[in-house]
Amino acid sequence: MSQLMRKLGVLAVLAAALALPAAGSAGHASAVKAKASCELSVFSWWTGGGEAAGLTKLQAIWNKTNPSCKFKNEAVAGGAGTNAKAVLAQRLQAHNPPDSFQGHAGKELLDYIKAGQVMPIDSLYKQYGFDKVMPKQLLSQIRYKGHLYSVPVNIHRANVLWYNPAVLKKAGITAAPTTWAQFLKDLKAIKAKDSGVTPLALGEQWTQKHLFETILISTLGPSGWNKLWTKGGNWNSGGVKTAIARFDDLLKNYTNSDAASLTWQDAGKLVIDGKAAFNVMGDWADGYFSGSTAGGNLAKKPGKDYKWTAVPGTTGVYDWLSDSFTLPKGAPHAAAAKKWLAFLGSEKAQDTFNPVKGSIPARQDAKKSLYGPYLKWALGQWKSDTLVGSLTHGVVADNAWNTAIDTALGTFIQTHDESSFQKALVTAHGKNA
Amino acid sequence: MTRLRRVRRWGPGLLLLTPSIILIAVFVYGLIGWNIKVSLSDWRTSVKSTHYAGFAAYKDLNSDPVWWSYNMRHLAVFTVAFIVGTLIVGWTLAFLLDKGVRGEGFFRAVYLFPMAISFIAAGIVWRWLMNPAPGDRTSGLNAIFDKLGLHALENQWYLGQNWGMAAMAMPAVWALSGYIMALFLAGFRGVPEELREAARMDGASEYRVYRHVVFPHLRPVTLSALIILGHISIKVFDLIVAIGGKQVITMVPAVYMWINIYDAHDYAKGAAIATLLLLGISILIVPYLIFTVRSERNA
C-alpha cells in the first residue's frame, strides 16, 4: 500500500507540475497574440434571450466588415449586470479594461467618468452625425459637463402599464385607466370581483422601485420629476408625500403578498395567465410576452392576449432608459473600439439589434416596418413625448444615490413607515445631489 | 544539545514552511491590512482617495437603518437556525448510523450528495421549494403540505417577517448536514469499543452507555463543528443571493458588503463591513484555537 501510495504521489506531482506550465504557456501565448493582432473585446451582461440574440447579430455584421479584428464577447450574466458591473469595476481598477463596455446611459456612468475610466466621444458624434439624428432631449440628459461619454444603442420605456383585457372585461372595466383616480377605481373593481385575481402584480424589490418611480412621475409630472434630481430638488414636498402614500396604498391593498419572491417575468406572467390584472414594467416585458417559446418566452398575441398603455397619469411622458457603450481609457484596441461605437450608432446596427432585442433605436430614423406592434407604438411616442430619465435604470441618479434610495425603499417595504421613508429620501438627496 | 544543533533540527521545517508563510503573509494579512486601511480612509466613491478619515465609515454603518435591524438581525437568526439545525440533523444521522446498518455506504453517499451541488443551482431549486405564493398559486413545499392536509405548516418561508431567515437556513442545513454527520459518525466510532463494553459489563443500559461514555467524547467534535458552521454562516453570500437576490428583506452583511463595494462604490463602508465580519469570526475562532492548542498540550 505504501509503495503504491508513493508511486501515485510522485505521478500526481509530476502531472501537476507538467500541467500547470502547459496551461500557463497556452495563456501566455494567447496573451502575446492579443497584443499583436486586432481583437475587439466587448463587455456586457447580455447573455440570454433577445439581448444575446441581438448581440450575436451585431457580432456577425462586425466580423464580416472587420475580418481582421475579431469580436470577443466577454458577457457575464447576472440580473441587471450585477456580476458584470462588479467584474468591470475590478478590471478598471486593475487597468485591464475591455475595448468597450455596456452601461446605462446617464448618471450611472458618472462613477466611470469621474474616475477617468472612460473617454469623451463628442468627436464621434459630430463625425457620424449622431447628434443630428438622436433626440436633443436625450443627448442633453446624458451629457456631463457638456461632454458625451457613450453611444446609446437602444431605448426602453419604463412607464408602461400592461394588462389582461379579458380580466378587465370580466370586472366590467371598459377602457384602460388614464388617471390615478380611474386606476384606483379599476383596482378596487378587480379586487371586489375575484379574490383569486391580484389587481396589480408585483415582483422583487427592484420592480417595486420601478413602480414607485412611475408613481412619482405620475404625481409630480415631468418637470417636477426632473427637478428632484437637481441640487434644488425638494424631496420633502407634498407631492412626494402623496406619491409615497399612493405607493403604500398599492403595496398594502392591491398587490400579491409573495412579491419579494417573484422575478419581473414571474409577475408579468401572472397577468398573461389571468391571475393578475395589471403590471407596471418596462417594455422589455413585450419581448417576454410575445417572443417565441424557443427562447423561453410566452408567444402571446400583443393587442389580444395582452394590452398596454402609459402608467396612469403619465400619458405623453416617456420614462426612458438606454443601454449604451463606452470607450474605456486605455482600451487595448482603441481604434477598433471607436469603429465599434461608430457602428453601434449607425442605422444598420440599431435596426438590426433592436427588433430582436425588443427595444427601439435611439436614432429617430428607424425603419418602422421592422418592428412589432408594441414597438411601432413606442416609436411613435418616442417622437412626440416629453422625455424623463429613469431612476431604477441609472439615468437620473448615480450609483451611490440609487443604492441609497434602494435601501430606503427596501426598508419602507418592510415597515410601511411613510415619514421615515420620505426622510431617508431627503437625506439621500442631500448627500448625493 | 547545542543551540546550533537545535536549529539544525527544526531549521529545515521552517524552511519548508517558508513559501507558505510568505504567501499567507501577503495574500491574507497583506490584504486584510489593505482592507482595514481602506475602511479608515475617505474612499467613498469610485474616485480613489487614501486620506485618513478615522472611523467615519464605521459610524455611518452603525447609524445605517439597515445595518442592525436587517443585516445583523437576519444574520443572527440565520446563524442560530443553521448551526442548530445542522448539528441536530447531522448528529441524528450519525447516531442512526453508528451501530451499523446494511447499506451504510448508500446512506452516507445520499447524505453527502447535496454538498456537491453548487449553490447557484441549489438556490434555484430551494427558491421553488420555498415558494410563498398564496391561494391557488401555491406551489413548492406549501403545495405538498396542502395535499397532505398539513395546512398549519404552510407559511411564507424566507419572506416571513421575523423568522424568514430561519427558513433561508434550510438549504444550508440540507447541504452541510451530511458533512457534520460524517464528523459525528467518526466521533462516535472513535470511542473505543472496549470502553463501551466495559460500561455494559458494569450493568449500564445502552442509554447510559451513550450518555456517560460516548457523548463526552463528542465534545471536541461538536466544538469544531460549531466553529466551522459559524464561520460559514457569517460569510454566507451565494445562497442568499441565489434565493433572495439583493433585497432588504433577506439582507445579510456579506451581501450588503457587495452592494457597498460594487454597486455604490462606497469602498470604505464595504471595507468596514468586511473588517467587522473578520472581527466577528475571530471571536468565534479564538476560543477554538486556544482550546485546540491547550488540549494538544495536555494530550
Next chain:
Amino acid sequence: MSSLSQTPPIVAPVPRLRRRARSAPLARYALLLLFAVIVLIPVYVLVVTSFKGVLETDASHAWSLPHLWTTEAWSQAWTQLSPNLGNSFKLVIPATVISVVLGALNGFVLSKWKFPGADIVFTLFLFGMFIPYQAVMIPLTTLLEDVHFPAGIPRLAFAHIVYGIPITALIFRNYYATIPNDLMEAARMDRAGMLRTFWSVVLPISMPAFVVAAIWQFTSIWNDFLFAVFIITDPAKWPVTVALNNTTGSLVTPYNLQMSAALLASLPTLIVYVLLGRYFMRGLMAGALKG
C-alpha cells in the same frame, strides 16, 4: 471558493473502520430512509425539471413529472458548458494536487517537525480561512495583474492554491498529530532527516488525509464562481461555473436549462465523491478525534 463547500474535516488515523453491519431495527431503517427521501427531494426537482421543455418549467409545476420528456435542456447545457469543462479540469486537477501536496508538507512540519512558534504560525494560517473574499477581490486581482502573473487558468489556480493553504494545513496537521511520536523517534534513531522521515514514515500512511483534502479542494475549486469570474477575463478560459452562471439571461431565466446545466456541472464532483467516498469516510473515521 464557494462559501459553503469550504469546510475542513478533522482527520486522524484509526484502528477500526466501521461496525459490523447487522440488520437494524425497523424503526432506525425507516428513519434513515425518511431522511434520505427528504434529502433527495431537491435533487428530484432538479432532475425532473432538467427533462422538461421550456413551457412546462415554472415554479407551479415543480413537482410534476414532465408531460413531454425532452433532452433539449441537456443538449443546450452541453453546448454551453462543454467548452469550459476542459478549463475546469485544467484548473482543478493541478490546483488540487499541488494544494494537497503543499498541505501535507505544511501539516507535517506544523505537527511533527515543529519549530519555535509553530503553533502560532498555524493559528495565523487558520485565520486566513475566514477572510471574506468579496472584500479583497479588487486588491487581489490588482496585485496579480501588477506582478504579471501568467493570466488565465494559472492565475486562478495560484489563487486557489494560496487560499487552500490554511485548510489543507489544518487537515494534515490534525491527521498527523495522532501519529505516535515513537514512530518519529524511531526514524530519528535511524538518523533520518526531515524529508526522509516524511517520505518513508509519514507519507505511506497519509492516504486517508490525502483523500479528504483532495475531495475538499476539488469540490471547493470546481464549484467556485467568485474567483473565477474576477480573475479570468477571457471567456474562452472560464471554468464551468461561470458558464453555468451565464445560462441565466438578464431577461429570461430558462429554468430547465439552468437545472440541467447545474447537474452537468456537478457531475464530476459527484463522480469523485462516489469513487472516493469510501476512502473519504475512512479518512474521517480514522480514530480518536481531536478537537
